[in-house]
Amino acid sequence: MIKQNNTQMDASYTGKWHDNLWPPFTQITSAIAPQTIRHAKGALLFKEDGTTLIDAISSWWVTLHGHSDPYIAKAIYEQAQTLEQIIFADFTHPQAKLLAERLSQASGLQRVFFSDNGSTAVEVALKLAIQWWHNQGESRHQIIAFEGAYHGDTFGAMAVGERNLFNEPFNKLLFPVCRVPWPSTWWGDYEVENREKKALDHLETLLEVPTAAVIIEPLIQGAGGMKMVRPEFLQKVQQVVRQSNALLIADEVMVGFGRSGSLFASQRAEIFPDIMAFSKGLTGGFLPMGVTMASKKIFENFLGDDPKKTFWHGHSFTANPLGCAAANASLDLLEANPNSYLNFEHRHLPFLKDISKHPKVTKVRLTGTIAAFELKTDESNGYLNVAGKNIKAYALQHNVFIRPLGNVIYLLPPLCIEDSQLEHCYHVIKKSLDCF
Numbered sequence: 001m002i003k004q005n006n007t008q009m010d011a012s013y014t015g016k017w018h019d020n021l022w023p024p025f026t027q028i029t030s031a032i033a034p035q036t037i038r039h040a041k042g043a044l045l046f047k048e049d050g051t052t053l054i055d056a057i058s059s060w061w062v063t064l065h066g067h068s069d070p071y072i073a074k075a076i077y078e079q080a081q082t083l084e085q086i087i088f089a090d091f092t093h094p095q096a097k098l099l100a101e102r103l104s105q106a107s108g109l110q111r112v113f114f115s116d117n118g119s120t121a122v123e124v125a126l127k128l129a130i131q132w133w134h135n136q137g138e139s140r141h142q143i144i145a146f147e148g149a150y151h152g153d154t155f156g157a158m159a160v161g162e163r164n165l166f167n168e169p170f171n172k173l174l175f176p177v178c179r180v181p182w183p184s185t186w187w188g189d190y191e192v193e194n195r196e197k198k199a200l201d202h203l204e205t206l207l208e209v210p211t212a213a214v215i216i217e218p219l220i221q222g223a224g225g226m227k228m229v230r231p232e233f234l235q236k237v238q239q240v241v242r243q244s245n246a247l248l249i250a251d252e253v254m255v256g257f258g259r260s261g262s263l264f265a266s267q268r269a270e271i272f273p274d275i276m277a278f279s280k281g282l283t284g285g286f287l288p289m290g291v292t293m294a295s296k297k298i299f300e301n302f303l304g305d306d307p308k309k310t311f312w313h314g315h316s317f318t319a320n321p322l323g324c325a326a327a328n329a330s331l332d333l334l335e336a337n338p339n340s341y342l343n344f345e346h347r348h349l350p351f352l353k354d355i356s357k358h359p360k361v362t363k364v365r366l367t368g369t370i371a372a373f374e375l376k377t378d379e380s381n382g383y384l385n386v387a388g389k390n391i392k393a394y395a396l397q398h399n400v401f402i403r404p405l406g407n408v409i410y411l412l413p414p415l416c417i418e419d420s421q422l423e424h425c426y427h428v429i430k431k432s433l434d435c436f
């Protein structure tokens with residue numbers, strides 16, 4: 001019986017998916033067949049059949065300036081011919097030093113710890129926070145995170161993220177984390193202050209227990225559904241966290257490097273975390289790399305003669321020179337043209353205002369390069385909601401690549417997207433709303 005079932009399933013995807021590939025976050029028995037991309041330039045993906053797609057979500061939020069940006073490509077090429085990799089426990093190299101100086105200057109946090117991706121950057125942040133308390137002889141293990149949070153897919157990152165369908169098999173193995181409601185807001189929301197107050201009251205109660213750290217996605221929860229909060233809320237969170245002496249960790253893996261309309265979302269919200277995690281846009285989206293920034297106060301507690309004080313953590317590719325070269329080149333581009341992200345909201349605004357009038361559209365919101373709204377549906381608003389899936393399929397047929405999160409439709413384009421391309425994305429989405 002089971003065997004038969006398997007055969008049926010095999011038949012349904014044979015020819016759609018390569019026999020040796022296992023794609024991320026995808027149930028291949030029901031997913032749309034993947035398309036092969038041979039090359040990409042700017043905001044455009046070129047398919048094998050010669051047609052193009054506008055990459056309206058920056059290839060899972062990583063492509064910052066645009067695909068195949070020649071300046072970053074050249075920096076990587078030149079670095080590869082000079083120094084491709086070096087063990088970072090015994091050596092350093094110019095690109096790492098330069099990048100660390102620039103990130104420290106920009107974030108106000110002194111130390112940079114390199115890893116490989118967003119999840120590892122979060123793991124490092126959590127381990128630093130726990131060991132920081134341990135090193136000063138205080139046992140603090142309570143961690144507080146927000147409802148709906150997403151911090152990555154490794155075990156520590158899963159533990160601080162929202163418990164849901166995706167991590168259910170591992171639930172028993174995830175360490176306990178306290179949760180605070182996330183008072184997200186949208187255009188025309190008049191009750192946000194009440195929700196913020198409830199969240200803050202809850203946070204204050206939880207903080208009565210000595211807490212190691214509070215982890216937050218500043219301004220925008222990404223995978224949780226592009227849920228945006230007001231800077232005022234984050235400032236109040238910071239205030240109560242400070243009163244309790246807990247550390248504040250900002251997971252800027254998605255929102256960092258201009259996505260939120262300023263270089264870092266923490267800057268825009270005017271909060272000063274003790275620890276920050278970056279990845280995705282760090283290298284302009286060219287190479288996998290994560291960094292965890294820590295304040296001088298954190299770093300100093302790891303110094304001393306006692307080997308137990310050391311942060312015994314590292315990855316083979318720590319501070320990979322190619323990644324550092326890409327990140328430095330990406331920072332060059334951001335510095336050369338800050339208006340590309342500072343003014344992005346104005347580019348979304350007219351289109352978003354227009355689509356907000358559509359009867360099926362609700363909870364419209366915008367922060368920096370990220371615009372989102374929800375579909376009014378009768379069904380539950382979960383990730384598996386089908387309306388978003390239909391809209392994605394329609395958009396693909398009309399040369400736009402989007403990836404709705406359940407009934408949340410969002411655009412998160414690369415900075416280079418042209419006005420006419422952005423307009424086309426909104427046009428297609430609007431038309432799709434009338435089809436379903």
Ligand SMILES: *Cc1c(COP(=O)(O)O)cnc(C)c1O
Pocket residue numbers: 117118119120122150151152153217222223251252253254255279280
């Ligand atoms: C994507 C993401 C992560 C995980 O990063 P990966 O590189 O996919 O491991 C962590 N936190 C946030 C906020 C993210 O958006």
